[in-house]
Amino acid sequence: MHANLEAFVAVLKDIPPKDVVSAFAWGHSWVRGEPFRVHRLVASNKIQSLKGNHDEAAGLDLPLGIFNPIAGKAMQWTRNALKREERDWLLNLPYQLSLPEHRMTLYHANGFEPEGWEYIHGKDDASLALTMRDQRTPLVFIGHTHFPAAYGMGPNGKPLDIFRSSFRLLDDTRYVINVGSIGQPRDGNPQACYVVYDTATKTIDFIRLDYPVAQAQEKLSRPSSPKCWPTDF
Numbered sequence: 001m002h003a004n005l006e007a008f009v010a011v012l013k014d015i016p017p018k019d020v021v022s023a024f025a026w027g028h029s030w031v032r033g034e035p036f037r038v039h040r041l042v043a044s045n046k047i048q049s050l051k052g053n054h055d056e057a058a059g060l061d062l063p064l065g066i067f068n069p070i071a072g073k074a075m076q077w078t079r080n081a082l083k084r085e086e087r088d089w090l091l092n093l094p095y096q097l098s099l100p101e102h103r104m105t106l107y108h109a110n111g112f113e114p115e116g117w118e119y120i121h122g123k124d125d126a127s128l129a130l131t132m133r134d135q136r137t138p139l140v141f142i143g144h145t146h147f148p149a150a151y152g153m154g155p156n157g158k159p160l161d162i163f164r165s166s167f168r169l170l171d172d173t174r175y176v177i178n179v180g181s182i183g184q185p186r187d188g189n190p191q192a193c194y195v196v197y198d199t200a201t202k203t204i205d206f207i208r209l210d211y212p213v214a215q216a217q218e219k220l221s222r223p224s225s226p227k228c229w230p231t232d233f
């Protein structure tokens with residue numbers, strides 16, 4: 001969610017808490033924006049978190065020279081904004097979460113090498129084929145690209161782009177669902193994006209929400225902000 005407080009609050013208000021059995025964040029909770037307030041909301045709502053590549057970079061002491069100049073500047077700002085114990089907390093987040101009772105696994109980037117951060121960009125992506133071949137559960141959720149997407153692999157073994165705003169899972173098909181991004185969507189739609197999976201009806205719903213974008217942008221223009229939004233590291 002890239003520490004985007006306005007987008008995160010909009011999503012939390014949209015989800016009826018009594019209906020939520022488990023809630024998950026796919027990483028990138030800490031970089032830029034308002035990391036402390038976003039983290040407090042993650043903790044108080046008992047949202048389980050995965051480690052993203054930005055979170056790992058903020059936690060490690062890698063030299064800034066390995067980033068491009070804009071990304072390095074944002075990373076320096078983030079490291080300075082965090083205490084050592086908060087950076088350690090980030091480093092100790094898991095690369096994956098498994099829920100065998102629901103036959104699903106969650107990764108930040110992909111399922112075949114979660115700590116390598118390789119992207120899945122479409123149905124012909126080799127990373128998608130590898131993830132689908134190696135995935136131990138029929139259902140996998142990912143993030144990382146900030147593009148909502150849904151791929152399926154039926155009995156014929158061919159990956160298919162099956163993205164729709166709402167659909168029901170089939171028993172004989174494996175799935176990789178990209179949940180998009182709450183705080184920094186990159187699909188041309190500025191609305192926050194999150195996914196609801198109903199384990200009883202086996203339906204996937206992609207939800208898009210308006211949030212006060214201008215308010216979030218204004219905070220980024222303040223002197224204390226890193227004044228940059230690198231697309232990635």
Ligand SMILES: [Fe+2]
Pocket residue numbers: 028052053054108143144145
């Ligand atoms: Fe990422």
